[in-house]
Amino acid sequence: MPIVKLVSEHFYNPEAKKLSWYRDQGGYANALKSIRDMKPQEIIDEVSKSNLRGLGGAGFPTGRKWTFVPRNTGKQVYLVVNADESEPGTFKDRYILEWDPHRLIEGIIICAYALDIHTAYIYVRGEYVRPTETLQNAIDEAYQGSVLGKQVLGQDFPLDIHVHRGAGAYICGEETGLLESLEGKKGWPRLKPPFPAIEGLFGHPTVINNVETLAHLPKIIANGSHWFAEIGCEHNGGTRLFALSGSVKKPGVHELPLGTPMHELIYEHGGGILNDKALKAVIPGGASAAVLACDESNISLDFDSCLKADSMLGSGAVIVMDEDVCMVKAAHNIMNFFAHESCGQCTPCREGTAWVHRILTRIVKGEGIPDDINALLDIANNMSGTSICALSDGAAMSFRSYVKKFTSEFEYHIRHGKCDIEQRLSN
Amino acid sequence: MSDIFEFTPENFKRFQEILHCYPRKQAAMLPTLYLAQQQQGCITPEVEQYVAQLLEVSLVDVREVLTFYTLFFRRPMGHHHIRLCMSISCWIRGAGQIKENLTRILGVPSGEMTTDGNFSWEAVPDCLGACELAPMIQMDKDYYGPLTSNKITDILNDPSHSHNHKSTEQNTKETS
Ligand SMILES: Cc1cc2nc3c(=O)[nH]c(=O)nc-3n(C[C@H](O)[C@H](O)[C@H](O)COP(=O)(O)O)c2cc1C
Ligand code: SF4
Ligand code: FES
Numbered sequence: 051m052p053i054v055k056l057v058s059e060h061f062y063n064p065e066a067k068k069l070s071w072y073r074d075q076g077g078y079a080n081a082l083k084s085i086r087d088m089k090p091q092e093i094i095d096e097v098s099k100s101n102l103r104g105l106g107g108a109g110f111p112t113g114r115k116w117t118f119v120p121r122n123t124g125k126q127v128y129l130v131v132n133a134d135e136s137e138p139g140t141f142k143d144r145y146i147l148e149w150d151p152h153r154l155i156e157g158i159i160i161c162a163y164a165l166d167i168h169t170a171y172i173y174v175r176g177e178y179v180r181p182t183e184t185l186q187n188a189i190d191e192a193y194q195g196s197v198l199g200k201q202v203l204g205q206d207f208p209l210d211i212h213v214h215r216g217a218g219a220y221i222c223g224e225e226t227g228l229l230e231s232l233e234g235k236k237g238w239p240r241l242k243p244p245f246p247a248i249e250g251l252f253g254h255p256t257v258i259n260n261v262e263t264l265a266h267l268p269k270i271i272a273n274g275s276h277w278f279a280e281i282g283c284e285h286n287g288g289t290r291l292f293a294l295s296g297s298v299k300k301p302g303v304h305e306l307p308l309g310t311p312m313h314e315l316i317y318e319h320g321g322g323i324l325n326d327k328a329l330k331a332v333i334p335g336g337a338s339a340a341v342l343a344c345d346e347s348n349i350s351l352d353f354d355s356c357l358k359a360d361s362m363l364g365s366g367a368v369i370v371m372d373e374d375v376c377m378v379k380a381a382h383n384i385m386n387f388f389a390h391e392s393c394g395q396c397t398p399c400r401e402g403t404a405w406v407h408r409i410l411t412r413i414v415k416g417e418g419i420p421d422d423i424n425a426l427l428d429i430a431n432n433m434s435g436t437s438i439c440a441l442s443d444g445a446a447m448s449f450r451s452y453v454k455k456f457t458s459e460f461e462y463h464i465r466h467g468k469c470d471i472e473q474r475l476s477n
Numbered sequence: 478m479s480d481i482f483e484f485t486p487e488n489f490k491r492f493q494e495i496l497h498c499y500p501r502k503q504a505a506m507l508p509t510l511y512l513a514q515q516q517q518g519c520i521t522p523e524v525e526q527y528v529a530q531l532l533e534v535s536l537v538d539v540r541e542v543l544t545f546y547t548l549f550f551r552r553p554m555g556h557h558h559i560r561l562c563m564s565i566s567c568w569i570r571g572a573g574q575i576k577e578n579l580t581r582i583l584g585v586p587s588g589e590m591t592t593d594g595n596f597s598w599e600a601v602p603d604c605l606g607a608c609e610l611a612p613m614i615q616m617d618k619d620y621y622g623p624l625t626s627n628k629i630t631d632i633l634n635d636p637s638h639s640h641n642h643k644s645t646e647q648n649t650k651e652t653s
Binding site for chain 2: 217218234296
């Protein structure tokens with residue numbers, strides 16, 4: 051497939067974060083076009099027709115999400131930009147913040163105008179100190195250059211953007227956990243309904259979108275929905291940034307059209323498997339997604355194909371595992387994360403993640419018992435669909451896939467009290 | 478520890494600017510705690526008291542936030558604080574070995590501070606969002622990777638010289 055760079059075109063160019071440079075490249079022309087020449091509804095329609103999907107994890111159609119926001123209620127509407135980026139394996143939004151913050155700001159202006167929003171918050175994970183500095187500098191410059199403030203780009207449209215730093219909690223990436231956190235509380239996800247579009251931040255209608263989702267808007271306005279939709283595949287418009295990591299020669303961010311085959315990403319863009327080992331498994335969408343065994347791994351990288359493969363495209367974090375990676379230990383590593391990050395509000399999630407972690411710890415230590423495999427699968431069922439947010443479902447989807455697809459490795463650990471791969475490698 | 482804490486005049490001004498960003502005072506909780514931590518090094522009970530008063534919330538509201546999030550320190554940390562990522566991609570690329578190295582080099586286990594107070598460190602289960610640098614650490618504001626035992630020694634000896642290993646401009650470029 052041809053290389054199409056929509057949101058990554060300015061990556062690695064240190065000039066791009068300067069307002070003057072960005073404007074010289076035609077930057078903010080599309081925000082201006084939106085405000086001056088388009089009606090809000092036209093923008094919403096364009097975004098709907100573009101098949102732009104939410105790139106934070108859930109893949110929800112962006113245009114459709116926007117239509118849920120009630121209009122003319124007299125209540126101020128908020129935009130909250132999700133830059134929490136904490137799903138293991140994910141590091142794409144960081145590139146936008148670091149290299150092209152004005153593209154995000156321009157996307158925010160377009161979204162804000164379409165939904166009559168005058169205040170936006172960008173919630174950035176607390177560890178991203180440098181990217182936050184870059185973003186804040188860009189926002190400061192945008193205020194100085196009258197791109198933001200009382201008259202955005204000289205038009206009769208006011209917009210303020212505030213950067214809010216998270217403080218190290220994965221669950222604050224979940225949209226309602228994020229809202230609680232923004233309100234100054236611990237990040238416990240809210241029961242839905244009411245949905246944030248109706249009652250979100252400070253009780254007001256709120257739109258929550260991922261950094262990359264918004265960064266796509268300027269080009270959609272520039273070139274039209276049809277152009278964007280054509281780049282991707284059915285119901286999956288445009289490109290997305292894939293964060294490729296693990297056992298590959300060239301880990302990094304690669305922008306590819308939705309629908310690109312997984313093996314093209316791994317072997318062409320990623321340079322193939324590290325040390326020319328064999329591919330064993332790959333996670334297509336962050337630690338919450340089900341792992342794909344090598345023989346099922348060459349799927350089309352789009353939201354719908356991943357669902358069909360009983361996994362998910364999630365945050366676009368592709369994690370590659372070679373033949374020397376032990377799947378029992380990989381599952382253990384991931385469940386250590388989820389046990390640590392469950393917010394503890396729902397019993398199946400709090401108890402389930404901790405319990406699974408204990409069982410996996412004992413199997414890794416060589417102290418597993420035969421019944422453990424069934425116990426793990428049982429717990430996975432009890433953790434699915436029974437809790438307030440999707441962390442629990444993601445954790446269950448994840449460890450269940452390791453147990454089901456690599457059962458023999460779990461059995462070996464339990465029967466022999468040791469790791470077959472470790473043994474092979476030490477011989 | 479009975480000293481009363483308050484913001485320096487400069488930070489108090491900064492605090493008031495922060496308040497302007499939100500329609501409710503409580504929403505300024507995280508930025509206010511960050512500001513206090515920057516001034517004091519960690520969040521002591523006196524700081525909690527002060528922040529509760531400023532934001533007109535109960536002490537419990539502050540304590541609950543403090544214990545929920547992982548980036549606030551409740552006791553003093555080293556001059557440099559290191560987080561070693563142990564999450565999946567770093568683990569695949571050998572974070573386990575780096576953990577052993579760090580323990581040996583610093584001479585204290587994860588979660589502790591060196592006796593000279595120069596370094597504190599922790600191995601964290603969360604992905605730090607820079608898996609292309611795996612295995613990696615965050616030291617203070619910066620990311621460093623991909624790490625080897627030698628590189629770690631270099632970085633610890635001179636945190637400033639090490640921008641060869643720093644994430645942003647150089648390394649990601651190399652691997653792109
Ligand atoms: C446990 C959990 C963690 C999440 N973390 C993030 C995150 O770090 N960044 C993000 O954009 N979305 C994250 N999401 C998805 C958000 O809830 C939400 O769907 C998304 O921000 C909406 O934006 P989008 O439609 O543009 O993707 C997470 C969801 C769950 C359940
Ligand atoms: S599912 Fe887990 S993380 Fe989500 S609200 Fe419940 S306990 Fe918290
Ligand atoms: S797994 Fe270590 S930075 Fe992502």
